[in-house]
Amino acid sequence: MPRPHLFFEGVLLMELVCDADGDAAPRLNDSVFTPAQARDHHARLIREVVRMLCAGVVHGDLSEFNILLAEDGPVIIDLPQAVDAAGNNHARRMLLRDVENLRNFFGQTAPELLQTDFGAEIWALYERGALQPDTALSGRFQRQHKTVDLRGVLREIDDARAEDAARRLRMAQAR
Ligand SMILES: Nc1ncnc2c1ncn2[C@@H]1O[C@H](COP(=O)(O)OP(=O)(O)O)[C@@H](O)[C@H]1O
Ligand SMILES: [Mg+2]
Missing domain, CATH: 1.20.5 (Single alpha-helices involved in coiled-coils or other helix-helix interfaces)
Incomplete structure (x- = not known):
């Protein structure tokens, strides 16, 4: 996420996320990458989602339009509608949708990602109080019968x- 600089009268001034040339970074939907980069970006963003959830926050509008591709990797932006994971009835649904958006977007470039189910796995761990920022994930989820x-x-x-x-x-x- 961009570093916040100051908050004044309801306006939050944040760091400008830049690309390698120092220009404003492009959004993911305007970026081109290889399958290997798609897998790498996806893994890093899943980790960001996990770290946010560990802090009790679900983005709620995560997609290729709200992620910038900075010089050193993807940066999530546009958080005003983020919800409190524990206190919001829709938190689970929103987290699943956020993670599904990532899968479907990067799955266009790296189709094997389409088989993954990180959202359900992450939420199940979170619900059990077992989610840590560095918890290893499989991308598979076995529904409990x-x-x-x-x-x-x-x-x-x-x-x-x-x-x-x-x-x-x-x-x-x-x-
Ligand atoms: N920190 C930032 N650094 C560079 N560009 C940004 C930054 N924050 C927003 N932008 C640009 O502004 C656009 C709109 O920002 P966003 O936070 O998504 O607002 P909204 O979607 O609510 O209009 C983004 O798509 C991006 O191109
Ligand atoms: Mg936006």
Whole structure:
């Protein structure tokens, strides 16, 4: 993110993000890069997303239009609509969308990224309180299926049968 310089009467003055020539850096959507660069930028931006979430913030409008390509790598800008991760009902949905935007954009250049699911993985770790700025990520996410307690179910059935048998026996004896 650009370094903030001063905040005065609601205006935040930030560092100008520059490209290699010292000009204002282009947005990602106006930039050209190789598949290797796409993978590198994607990985670095995922790490930024994780660091923001560790600080309790979700960007909420992250896309190739709000990322500048500076001399030393991508820089995320345009944060006024960022939301508080813990206090906002939409935080999860917004984080998933932010990460999906990154995947779909860089996936155009490096198609293998289209198979990844970093958003769900990141949010699951965050929810469990297990997300750290440097947590290793796989890009895969296994949805948790609850294992069925088969023994427990069979025990319930046996109990119901035994109860029914006992009831029939009592009825037969009462006749
Ligand atoms: N720190 C910065 N350094 C260089 N250019 C910037 C910087 N911040 C914004 N810009 C330029 O201004 C444009 C609009 O900024 P942005 O923060 O995305 O506002 P919005 O999308 O709300 O109009 C960006 O697309 C970028 O080209
Ligand atoms: Mg913008």
